[in-house]
Amino acid sequence: MEKLKENQEVTRSAGAMALGTLGSRILGLLRDIILAALFPNLVKDAFVVAFRLPNLFRRLLGEGSLSVSFIPVYVDERDSGSPIQALNLAGTIWSLLMILTAILSAIGVIFMPDVINMLVPGQSYQSVEGKVELTVLLARIMFLYLFLVTSYAFLMAICQSHRKFFGPAIAPAFFNLVLIVFSLVPDSMVGGISGVQLALGVILGGLAQLSLVVIQLVKIQKLPRPQLRLSHPGVKTVLANMVPGMIGLGVLQLIGIVNVYFASQLEQGSHSYIYFADRILELPMSLIAISLGSALLPTLSSLWAKGKIAEMHSTCLSQLKVLVFTSLPCAIGMYFLAEPMVVLLFKHGKFDIEDVRATQSIIEIYAFLLMASSFVRVLAPSFYAIKNTWYPAVVSAICLLVHIVLAPQLMTHYQLNGIIGSLVVTGYINAILLLVGYFFFIGKFPLKEFVLYLFKLTAPALIMAGFIQLQFYILSLISIQAPFLNAFINVVIGGVLSVLVYGMVAYYFKNEEVIQVAGLLRRKILRKT
Numbered sequence: 001m002e003k004l005k006e007n008q009e010v011t012r013s014a015g016a017m018a019l020g021t022l023g024s025r026i027l028g029l030l031r032d033i034i035l036a037a038l039f040p041n042l043v044k045d046a047f048v049v050a051f052r053l054p055n056l057f058r059r060l061l062g063e064g065s066l067s068v069s070f071i072p073v074y075v076d077e078r079d080s081g082s083p084i085q086a087l088n089l090a091g092t093i094w095s096l097l098m099i100l101t102a103i104l105s106a107i108g109v110i111f112m113p114d115v116i117n118m119l120v121p122g123q124s125y126q127s128v129e130g131k132v133e134l135t136v137l138l139a140r141i142m143f144l145y146l147f148l149v150t151s152y153a154f155l156m157a158i159c160q161s162h163r164k165f166f167g168p169a170i171a172p173a174f175f176n177l178v179l180i181v182f183s184l185v186p187d188s189m190v191g192g193i194s195g196v197q198l199a200l201g202v203i204l205g206g207l208a209q210l211s212l213v214v215i216q217l218v219k220i221q222k223l224p225r226p227q228l229r230l231s232h233p234g235v236k237t238v239l240a241n242m243v244p245g246m247i248g249l250g251v252l253q254l255i256g257i258v259n260v261y262f263a264s265q266l267e268q269g270s271h272s273y274i275y276f277a278d279r280i281l282e283l284p285m286s287l288i289a290i291s292l293g294s295a296l297l298p299t300l301s302s303l304w305a306k307g308k309i310a311e312m313h314s315t316c317l318s319q320l321k322v323l324v325f326t327s328l329p330c331a332i333g334m335y336f337l338a339e340p341m342v343v344l345l346f347k348h349g350k351f352d353i354e355d356v357r358a359t360q361s362i363i364e365i366y367a368f369l370l371m372a373s374s375f376v377r378v379l380a381p382s383f384y385a386i387k388n389t390w391y392p393a394v395v396s397a398i399c400l401l402v403h404i405v406l407a408p409q410l411m412t413h414y415q416l417n418g419i420i421g422s423l424v425v426t427g428y429i430n431a432i433l434l435l436v437g438y439f440f441f442i443g444k445f446p447l448k449e450f451v452l453y454l455f456k457l458t459a460p461a462l463i464m465a466g467f468i469q470l471q472f473y474i475l476s477l478i479s480i481q482a483p484f485l486n487a488f489i490n491v492v493i494g495g496v497l498s499v500l501v502y503g504m505v506a507y508y509f510k511n512e513e514v515i516q517v518a519g520l521l522r523r524k525i526l527r528k529t
Contacts, residue, residue: 023170023173024169024170024171024172024173024175024176025282025283026173027173027176027177027180028172028176028279029279029283029345030176030180031176031179031180031183032275032276032279032345032346033345033346033348034180034183034184035047035183035198036272036276036345036346036348036349036350036351036355037346037348037349037350037351038183038184038349038350039194039195039198039350040194040350041268041269041272041350041355042128042130042131042134042268043134043194043195044269044271044272044275045125045131045135045268045269045270045271045272046131046134046135046138046195047138047195047198047199048271048272048274048275049116049119049120049135049139049260049271050116050135050136050138050139050142050199051138051142051202052119052256052257052260053108053115053119053139053142053143053146054142054143054145054146054149054202056253056254056256056257057101057104057146057150069238069239069241069242069384069389070090070093070154070157070238070242071157071160071161071297071298071301071384072241072297072301072304072305072384072385072387073089073234073237073238073241073387074086074089074090074158074161074234075161075298075301075302075305076301076305077089077234078161079302079305085232085234087222087224087225088224088227088229088232089229089232089234089235089238090158090224091224091225091226091227091229092227092228092229092230092232092235093154093235093238094151094154094155094224094226095226095227095228096228097150097151097154098147098151098226101146101147101150101151102147104146105143105144105146105147108139108140108143108146109140109143109144112136112139112140112143113136115139116132116135116136116139117132119257119260119261119264120132120135120260120261120264121261121264122261122263122264122265122266123265124264124265124266124267124268125264125265125268126264128268134193134195137193137195137196137199138195138196138198138199141196141199141200141202141203142199142202142203144203145202145203145206148203148206148207148209148210149206149209149210151210152171152206152209152210152213155168155210155213155214155217155223156168156171156213158217158222158224159213159216159217159222160297160298161298162220162222163298164216164220168212168213168216170212171208171209171210171212171213172209174205174208174209174212175202175205175206175208175209176205177205177208178201178204178205178208179198179201179202179205180201181201182197182198182200182201182204182205183197183198183201185197237387241387241389242389243389254400255399255400255403255423255426258400258403258404258407259274259407259419259423262407262408262411262419263416263419265411266411266415266416269355269358270358270416272355273355273358273359273362273416274362274416274419274420276342276345276346276359277359277362277363277366277420280334280341280342280345280363280366281334281363281366281369281370281373284326284327284330284331284334284370285370285373285374285377296315296316296319296378296381297381297384297385299315300312300315300316300381300382300385301384301385303315303385304385304386309442309443312382312385312442312443313442313443313444313445313446314446316378316379316382316445317445317446317449317450319378320375320378320379320450321450321453321512321513322513323374323375323378324371324374324453324454324457325457325506325511325513325514327370327371327374328371328457328460328461328502329461329464329498329499329502330370331367331368331370331371332367332461332464332465332468332498332502333468333495333498333499334363334364334366334367334370335363335364335367335368336465336468336469336472337468337490337491337494337495338360338361338363338364338367339356339360339487340486340487340490340491341360341363341487341491342356342359342360342363343356343483343484343487344484344487344488344491344492346359347483347484358416361416361417362416362417362420365417365420365421365423365424366420366424368424369420369423369424369427372424372427372428372430372431373427375431375434375435376427376430376431376434379431379434379435379438380392380434382438382442383434383437383438383441383442386441386442388441391437391441392434392437395430395433395434395437396430398429398433399426399427399429399430400426402422402425402426402429403422403423403425403426406422406425406426407419407422407423410422435447456509456511457506457511459505459509460502460503460505460506460509460511461502463501463502463505464498464499464501464502464505467497467498467501468494468498471490471494471497471498472490475489475490
């Protein structure tokens with residue numbers, strides 16, 4: 001019963017976070033649809049490259065190494081009966097974070113021209129008149145976002161440790177809403193420089209999402225007070241665990257920076273194509289892997305601290321099953337519905353058919369990355385829960401080296417698709433090495449049960465793929481001339497029907513996850529009647 005309770009708690013927490021994330025991602029898609037339609041490739045590339053920098057430090061300092069190093073120590077302090085000491089620890093770490101990000105923001109603004117020239121040295125990027133200058137201007141404005149978003153990400157981690165997931169997850173929706181409003185501002189209102197309105201929207205959007213998570217912590221009386229109690233024993237533990245974690249997660253983020261460097265050697269628009277494909281990839285990843293992984297870390301940390309290793313294995317296996325069951329139809333849909341998806345979302349205004357084809361090909365390759373990336377999002381918290389941050393760091397370093405060597409080779413033959421293909425290879429290397437490390441550092445993962453579960457999903461996956469192909473054939477016979485309507489039918493109607501087919505076949509084969517969902521829906525219907 002206790003195991004079941006833990007699994008249900010994680011699933012409920014993940015569900016709450018996924019619901020909040022869904023609202024954010026829907027607005028994020030709307031934001032990107034507007035960005036694709038209203039701005040030329042020059043402005044889009046400049047914005048994407050400039051926005052990479054604060055996002056790199058955000059994931060490194062806020063959502064990355066600091067969070068995974070801080071949460072286990074904070075949970076230990078809180079569960080040991082010292083909630084005041086836990087808040088003192090949080091206040092000290094938050095103060096150090098704000099000091100560090102303020103210094104980084106100042107340095108970034110001063111040296112931004114040199115940073116941008118190192119980041120995008122390719123002649124294809126540098127030769128476009130005004131592109132580098134615009135990138136520098138946008139990057140200088142948006143680097144101030146680093147201060148806001150790292151505080152948001154850190155405070156979100158505190159919310160998660162107290163099992164408050166919905167508020168922090170919905171906060172980015174306010175960021176996206178503000179950015180949508182600013183993207184509609186005419187160039188004449190920002191000095192006639194297209195793209196500046198986007199940068200200003202990022203700053204005010206960051207302020208909005210930080211405010212929401214502060215309000216959440218005030219409501220539960222867990223907002224830490226900024227202070228510098230460096231003598232607190234937990235501070236040393238957090239910082240010691242943070243160093244290898246920063247290396248590990250920083251290396252993964254460096255892969256994105258490396259891709260910016262490589263893409264600067266390719267045709268204009270390459271950065272934008274990766275960006276828009278990333279947005280489609282991140283929708284299922286956010287709802288499934290990120291939400292589940294964030295909800296999983298506090299639970300695994302608590303189980304490890306209590307010595308409940310068997311329950312930890314069971315919880316991890318249970319959540320991996322849920323992950324695979326939900327990730328697989330997303331991957332199938334991304335691969336087969338890539339072209340109508342891009343047409344439906346982005347083929348408006350200045351986003352033409354060539355842009356569609358370039359983005360489509362990336363999404364098709366990304367479909368193979370989804371499963372590996374999702375596994376990593378769930379396996380990595382297992383190491384962070386036992387305060388082992390160095391092994392994921394070593395694995396990440398190996399992946400970076402593989403990507404740096406492999407990507408240029410594939411890029412020579414396949415251009416932009418070569419970069420993305422290299423990401424797929426490194427993604428699976430990452431997942432496999434983390435799984436192997438689980439056996440050595442955590443315990444015997446129930447791999448046999450997991451592999452058998454994968455085989456059970458073969459039939460639902462194949463039948464879903466066949467259904468999508470059948471739908472394409474039927475629509476070709478009808479011959480709908482309106483591309484947008486055709487894309488809508490394929491993605492919205494066909495996508496929903498194909499997922500239902502997947503679920504029904506899984507139910508027929510007695511898949512426990514779909515049976516649980518069906519049982520829950522049945523009980524709710526009976527309760528209402």
